[in-house]
Amino acid sequence: MKYRVFAASVLVLMGAFFQSSVLEHIEIFNIRPNLLIVLTVIVSLLRSPVESASMALLFGLTMDILMGKTLGWYALLLFLASIPISMINEKLYRDKILVLLTFTFGASVAVEFLFFIIIFMFRSFEHLSFVFWTIIIPEAVYNSILILPLFKPVAKVYNFLDRIDRRRNRLAA
Amino acid sequence: MRRIFTNKIFILVLIIVLLLALAAVSYSERSGVNIIGNIISVPAAPLQRAFSFVSKKVGDFFGYFEDVKKTQEENEELKKRISELEQQILDIEKLTKENRELKDALNFKDQYDEYEFIGSSIIAKDPGNWFEVFTINRGSKDSIQPDSPVVTSYGLVGRISKVDLLTSRVISIIDIDSTVSARLSKSRDLIVVRGDVELRSKGLCRADYIPPDADIMPGDTVETSGIGGIYPKGIVIGKVVSVISNEGQYDSYAIIQPVVDFKRLEDVIVLKKKP
Numbered sequence: 001m002k003y004r005v006f007a008a009s010v011l012v013l014m015g016a017f018f019q020s021s022v023l024e025h026i027e028i029f030n031i032r033p034n035l036l037i038v039l040t041v042i043v044s045l046l047r048s049p050v051e052s053a054s055m056a057l058l059f060g061l062t063m064d065i066l067m068g069k070t071l072g073w074y075a076l077l078l079f080l081a082s083i084p085i086s087m088i089n090e091k092l093y094r095d096k097i098l099v100l101l102t103f104t105f106g107a108s109v110a111v112e113f114l115f116f117i118i119i120f121m122f123r124s125f126e127h128l129s130f131v132f133w134t135i136i137i138p139e140a141v142y143n144s145i146l147i148l149p150l151f152k153p154v155a156k157v158y159n160f161l162d163r164i165d166r167r168r169n170r171l172a173a
Numbered sequence: 174m175r176r177i178f179t180n181k182i183f184i185l186v187l188i189i190v191l192l193l194a195l196a197a198v199s200y201s202e203r204s205g206v207n208i209i210g211n212i213i214s215v216p217a218a219p220l221q222r223a224f225s226f227v228s229k230k231v232g233d234f235f236g237y238f239e240d241v242k243k244t245q246e247e248n249e250e251l252k253k254r255i256s257e258l259e260q261q262i263l264d265i266e267k268l269t270k271e272n273r274e275l276k277d278a279l280n281f282k283d284q285y286d287e288y289e290f291i292g293s294s295i296i297a298k299d300p301g302n303w304f305e306v307f308t309i310n311r312g313s314k315d316s317i318q319p320d321s322p323v324v325t326s327y328g329l330v331g332r333i334s335k336v337d338l339l340t341s342r343v344i345s346i347i348d349i350d351s352t353v354s355a356r357l358s359k360s361r362d363l364i365v366v367r368g369d370v371e372l373r374s375k376g377l378c379r380a381d382y383i384p385p386d387a388d389i390m391p392g393d394t395v396e397t398s399g400i401g402g403i404y405p406k407g408i409v410i411g412k413v414v415s416v417i418s419n420e421g422q423y424d425s426y427a428i429i430q431p432v433v434d435f436k437r438l439e440d441v442i443v444l445k446k447k448p
Contacts, residue, residue, distance in 0.1 A: 020308070024297075030302075032302060034301060068342035069306070069350070071195050071199035072193065072199065076189065112302075127370045135303075
């Protein structure tokens with residue numbers, strides 16, 4: 001359990017650090033990927049609903065804190081996005097590229113579209129079309145590409161943690 | 174009762190309600206809940222500072238080769254400019270002397286006398302694609318306070334929106350949540366400069382509430398009006414790029430090019446009110 005908490009903290013802090021510093025340098029057309037959405041999708045594809053939802057909550061809160069605006073919106077959206085993915089993840093061929101691309105693209109569009117609705121709730125929606133085609137869709141494409149190199153390393157870390165848990169359980173028994 | 178608390182749907186609804194409550198409570202920039210930002214910002218600050226330093230050095234290294242070519246061309250141009258500027262310096266010295274004499278005569282108080290200047294570096298930019306906020310390496314330990322104006326030697330950058338222990342968040346004037354009471358330097362007409370979701374990506378902002386009879390033209394300088402109590406009067410915001418006229422009385426708006434290049438911004442100055 002201690003290893004899991006440590007690994008989760010490292011994953012969240014690394015996500016926060018990369019999202020706020022490194023990704024700024026790989027922007028394309030002023031759009032940067034959202035690493036925390038990508039990590040939420042990865043964890044949701046690999047883990048149980050409870051673990052996925054908890055991690056999604058942490059990733060979302062991290063994103064809210066980094067943005068320095070209202071706390072809770074990304075936490076809520078990522079939390080809600082993680083639940084359906086994690087509930088069906090065992091029925092999926094999780095290593096297939098198409099599965100990774102579909103879920104990342106879908107989750108990115110849903111989360112960012114709802115975020116737009118929330119932040120523009122008390123303003124006008126006149127920019128909806130502009131925002132959808134110049135921010136949401138490019139970011140979703142970018143996130144879908146980013147998941148490809150990230151999925152296997154994160155999966156390996158979780159496999160490693162599972163092996164440690166199994167060994168400890170055997171020793172305890 | 175215990176069955177209710179182990180019910181998954183109940184827990185789900187409870188978390189959603191708690192998150193909505195958190196959003197409602199933290200909506201205000203001065204909310205005490207925002208102190209939990211320290212959980213992320215304190216451990217992330219040294220990493221961000223280190224990365225900012227390394228990426229600047231790498232950028233400088235590659236920029237060196239590009240600069241050599243440019244430098245030769247600029248050198249020729251600069252020699253011509255030096256002779257022009259020497260003449261201008263003489264004029265400025267004369268004007269400065271006159272200005273000082275006039276100020277003394279009017280007992281004019283310098284607008285920045287009541288501010289302390291705190292230099293700081295940007296260590297992280299906005300993590301997403303929605304806002305134009307950035308993090309600086311000064312926080313509450315440096316006595317930074319929310320709503321302090323942030324400037325560069327060119328002009329206005331924005332204001333402090335949140336203060337953590339080691340870092341602070343700056344909301345720039347092109348952010349969609351930014352509104353600055355401004356004035357046209359030439360005609361003295363009052364306008365409101367605010368961020369716009371479409372102009373933001375181009376580093377521009379817009380001016381609203383332009384009076385129908387306002388004398389506004391492309392190239393006009395826009396500066397802070399001092400109204401509102403956040404920004405001191407007279408800080409340059411930018412120049413009018415174009416004016417879009419509409420039929421309604423206050424429907425016209427102007428596109429403003431800020432004097433600050435937000436893409437290349439590295440160091441800023443926080444204006445802290447002297448006690």
